[in-house]
Amino acid sequence: MKNTAILLFVFMSSIVYAQNKKADDFNLSKTRLAVQGYDVFSYFNDEPKEGDKAIQSTVEGVHYYFSSQKNKALFDKNPNRYIPKYGGWCAYAMSRGDTVSINPEAYLIQDDSLYLFYKTRFTNTITKWKKTPKDYQKKADTHWNQ
Numbered sequence: 596m597k598n599t600a601i602l603l604f605v606f607m608s609s610i611v612y613a614q615n616k617k618a619d620d621f622n623l624s625k626t627r628l629a630v631q632g633y634d635v636f637s638y639f640n641d642e643p644k645e646g647d648k649a650i651q652s653t654v655e656g657v658h659y660y661f662s663s664q665k666n667k668a669l670f671d672k673n674p675n676r677y678i679p680k681y682g683g684w685c686a687y688a689m690s691r692g693d694t695v696s697i698n699p700e701a702y703l704i705q706d707d708s709l710y711l712f713y714k715t716r717f718t719n720t721i722t723k724w725k726k727t728p729k730d731y732q733k734k735a736d737t738h739w740n741q
Contacts, residue, residue: 618656621682622696628658630711633699635659635677636666638709643700654678679709681739686710687720689735705732 623629634646646660650667653659654674661667670677681689686703688695701714701721705728712720724731 621657622684622694623657626658627656628660630659630679630683630697631699632660634662634666635679635709636670637662638702639677639704641704643702676707677709679711681710681735683711685713685720686735687712687724687731689738690724690731691734692738 618627621629624631629635632646632648634644637644644662646662648660650661650664651658652661652667652671652674657678659670659674659678661670680686683697685693685695685697695713697711698714699711701712701719703710703712703721703724710724712724714720
């Protein structure tokens with residue numbers, strides 16, 4: 596029982612730490628804009644859209660643009676649900692301990708979380724991730740929490 600309580604504490608602490616990473620660890624523009632200005636809420640409707648600078652929220656110094664006031668309002672109710680995993684860095688690269696920029700239209704919703712990926716004409720890291728997503732997720736979580 597005591598071991599279970601300790602493991603639970605360590606697990607919960609790592610989740611809180613991961614959610615409270617400093618903005619300096621995130622994949623941001625020079626103006627601290629996340630996801631290259633894409634509306635993070637729109638990914639959950641399976642329709643990524645560029646956000647509007649006039650419709651924005653700021654969470655812990657990171658700016659998020661939205662394509663509508665409705666999306667902004669829903670994000671504002673629970674921002675941690677919509678903020679991309681690993682600070683918006685490529686999830687596959689994070690599983691290897693690297694930070695690589697993303698293509699904002701290369702994404703996956705997994706376990707109700709937004710994962711972003713590097714994608715070019717010749718490389719699509721989502722394909723690699725989908726082979727063993729739980730393994731890659733576990734590795735990425737470990738690297739992100741360091």
